[in-house]
Amino acid sequence: LFFHDCFVRGCDGSVLLNTTNSKNSDTEREGPPNQNSLRGFEVVDEAKAAIEAACPDTVSCADIVAYAARDASYFLSDRKINIQMPGGRYDGRESFSNETDQLPGPFSNLTALQGSFAAKGLTSDEMVTLSGAHTIGRARCLFFSSRFSEMDSALAAKLRAQCGNDNNNVNQDDVTPDVLDKQYYQNVVDKKVLFTSDAVLNSTETITQVTENANMAGAWERKFEKAMETMGKIGVKTIGNQQGAEIRKVCWRVNS
Ligand code: HEM
Structure with missing residues (x-):
C-alpha cells in the first residue's frame, strides 16, 4: 500500500x-x-x-x-x-x-524498473533494496504463469499445481513466506522468484548487490530501513x- x-x-x-x-x-x-x-x-x-x-x-x-x-x-x-x-x-x-x-509492473525489464524508480528520485540500488519486500506476501498466478520454464524446476512444479486458476494466490517467497528477511535475494540467484521484474535483478548490472544482500548479515535490513524512509x-x-x-x-x- x-x-x-x-x-x-x-x-x-x-x-x-x-x-x-x-x-x-x-x-x-x-x-x-x-x-x-x-x-x-x-x-x-x-x-x-x-x-x-x-x-x-x-x-x-x-x-x-x-x-x-x-x-x-x-x-x-x-x-x-x-x-x-x-x-x-x-x-x-x-x-x-x-x-x-x-x-512498474511484474513484466517490466530492468531498464523500465530503473526508469520508474528514477522518476521518483530513487536509485537503482534503492530499487533493488525495496524489491526485497517480495520476501513476504502473496501474488496471483496470472503475473508469473508464463515463466514456469524459467524457474527452478521443483518450484515451477509446485506452482503449476497451485495455479489451476489465474487468480489463485501463492506465496511470493516459497522458502520463508511470512518473514521479512533477505531470503528474496537468494531466491533471485536460485531462480525461485515469481515475476520478470524480480528475475531481472540477476542482470550483470545488479547481481553484485543481489549477492551482497543475500550473503552479508544485516546489510539488506539497514538498506531497507533507509530506502523505506526515502520512499516515504x-x-x-x-x-x-x-x-x-x-x-x-x-x-x-x-x-x-
Ligand atoms: C520493483 C517493482 C515492483 C513490482 C513490478 C511489483 C509487483 C507486484 C505484484 C504484481 C504483486 C502481486 C499483486 C497481485 O497478485 O495482485 C506484488 C505484491 C507485493 N508487493 Fe510488489 N512490486 C514491486 C515493488 C514492491 C515494493 C517497492 C514493495 C514495498 C516496499 C512491494 C511490496 C509488495 C508486497 C508486500 C506484496 C504482497 C501483497 C499481498 O500479499 O497482498 N513491491 N508486487
Whole structure:
C-alpha cells in the first residue's frame, strides 16, 4: 500500500480514496496495478477511526499508511527492521486511476524498473533494496504463469499445481513466506522468484548487490530501513488546507 501510495501523487493517501470531488473520474484504487491487488484498506479505516476518536484531525491517512508499513516491517522481520519513519504528511484531495501507470509492473525489464524508480528520485540500488519486500506476501498466478520454464524446476512444479486458476494466490517467497528477511535475494540467484521484474535483478548490472544482500548479515535490513524512509518522502504534502491538502476524517473520502 505504501509503495503504491508514494509512487502516485506522492505519499498523500491518494491510493485510499474511493471517491473525490472530481466527478466521473475513477480513483487510483481502480487502476490496473491496484484493482484486485491491494488489500488491507479496512485495517487503515479501523486505525483511522480509533485515532480520530482519541485525537481528532491530527494524524493524516498518509501517515497511517507510512506507520503501518513501518510497524509491519518491524513485526514481520522479528523486530530486526526499525524504520525511523517521520510523520507530518498531509492527505491529498485528488486520485486518478490513469496515473497508476507510473507504477512498474511484474513484466517490466530492468531498464523500465530503473526508469520508474528514477522518476521518483530513487536509485537503482534503492530499487533493488525495496524489491526485497517480495520476501513476504502473496501474488496471483496470472503475473508469473508464463515463466514456469524459467524457474527452478521443483518450484515451477509446485506452482503449476497451485495455479489451476489465474487468480489463485501463492506465496511470493516459497522458502520463508511470512518473514521479512533477505531470503528474496537468494531466491533471485536460485531462480525461485515469481515475476520478470524480480528475475531481472540477476542482470550483470545488479547481481553484485543481489549477492551482497543475500550473503552479508544485516546489510539488506539497514538498506531497507533507509530506502523505506526515502520512499516515504516522495512528493509529501506538508501544508494543511493549502495546495489541496488536508487531514482527512475518513480515509476513503476527501473532507467535504
Ligand atoms: C520493483 C517493482 C515492483 C513490482 C513490478 C511489483 C509487483 C507486484 C505484484 C504484481 C504483486 C502481486 C499483486 C497481485 O497478485 O495482485 C506484488 C505484491 C507485493 N508487493 Fe510488489 N512490486 C514491486 C515493488 C514492491 C515494493 C517497492 C514493495 C514495498 C516496499 C512491494 C511490496 C509488495 C508486497 C508486500 C506484496 C504482497 C501483497 C499481498 O500479499 O497482498 N513491491 N508486487
